[in-house]
Amino acid sequence: MKEIIKLILKYHFTIIFILLEIVSFSLIIRHNEYQRAIFSESASTLFGNISSTITSIKDYFRLKEINESLAKENILLKNRLEAYEFLQDTIIQRTVVEGSIPVYEYIGAKQVNATYNRTKNYITLNRGRKNGLQKEMAVCTPEGIVGLIQDLSDHFAVVIPLINVDARISAKIKKNNYYGSLQWDGNDYAYSYLNDIPYHVEVNAGDTIVTSGLSKIFPEGIVVGYVESVDKVTANFLKIKVKLAVDFKRINHVYVILNNKKNEQTSLEAINYHE
Structure with a gap:
């Protein structure tokens, strides 16, 4: 606690300046319609860009997971297709037997x-x-x-x-x-x-x-x-x-x-x- 008090006392002018800037900025936006509109638009753009960047980063790191998932799905579909084609052939030839497996x-x-x-x-x-x-x-x-x-x-x-x-x-x-x-x-x-x-x-x-x-x-x-x-x-x-x-x-x-x-x-x- 003493360290925090010392830090505040050491930088009290800077802290007061920042607080006054925040208060001034708040008053300007609150009582000036034009400035409030500009701030709102700028904030929306800024947060929109930040959100878009974060989403892009997340999507990039998910690409590996997506590729692996698609590869597994492709293998599954190929096995199902091979099994289906094998079954069609055996049905046509009337040679279906218990335990039959696809060729590939x-x-x-x-x-x-x-x-x-x-x-x-x-x-x-x-x-x-x-x-x-x-x-x-x-x-x-x-x-x-x-x-x-x-x-x-x-x-x-x-x-x-x-x-x-x-x-x-x-x-x-x-x-x-x-x-x-x-x-x-x-x-x-x-x-x-x-x-x-x-x-x-x-x-x-x-x-x-x-x-x-x-x-x-x-x-x-x-x-x-x-x-x-x-x-x-x-x-x-x-x-x-x-x-x-x-x-x-x-x-x-x-x-x-x-x-x-x-x-x-x-x-x-x-x-x-x-x-």
Whole structure:
């Protein structure tokens, strides 16, 4: 208490001045209609701007929460759609049995590390074995194919993206189903090349390139990219430059695709057709 009294005594002139200013300002506003209107308008503008700024700050910090929520909702919808399509197929074929499951399921994950300016780029995800991930599972975004899982631990997974010179997938031209091998040349991360397409096939700039389905990893029809240009590199085959659908510098949330029938197919092919 003594310290407060000492502080008041020390700064009493300043305190009195401030109090008089407040009283004067109050009297001016109270007895002057014009000044009161100006003060009211200025105060409204000031508090409005402050409120707007606070709201913007709150919205910014909620973006992460909103993005994660949307990613989870997207995964849920994909699983429901896959289950619905599976059920439709089984109903049509009259092969519904107890315990049937969809061919594909989707697991959400987030990118926590990545490179895009090397010849052998990689992406690290914050999900691993304990989340149901396995080697050679496809990784996608809503825009299209990202790559496939190469290695993993209990809580993390390393993905070989399409922009890795060791990555190669089977892709096709959506409009006519001609398929070939998609492989990156190690240069621009925005483009890859579709090879082994016969020279007589009609291909135009803007055509959509999708996964062929000739793989146990990638479901058929997922967007890979769009034709940028076409070159006839030999007398027999075309070299198609493809603008990739995924911007690898902006990846955040992804979904990993689990093929529930992969092991069954692999076992059957290994027994009967592999020497």
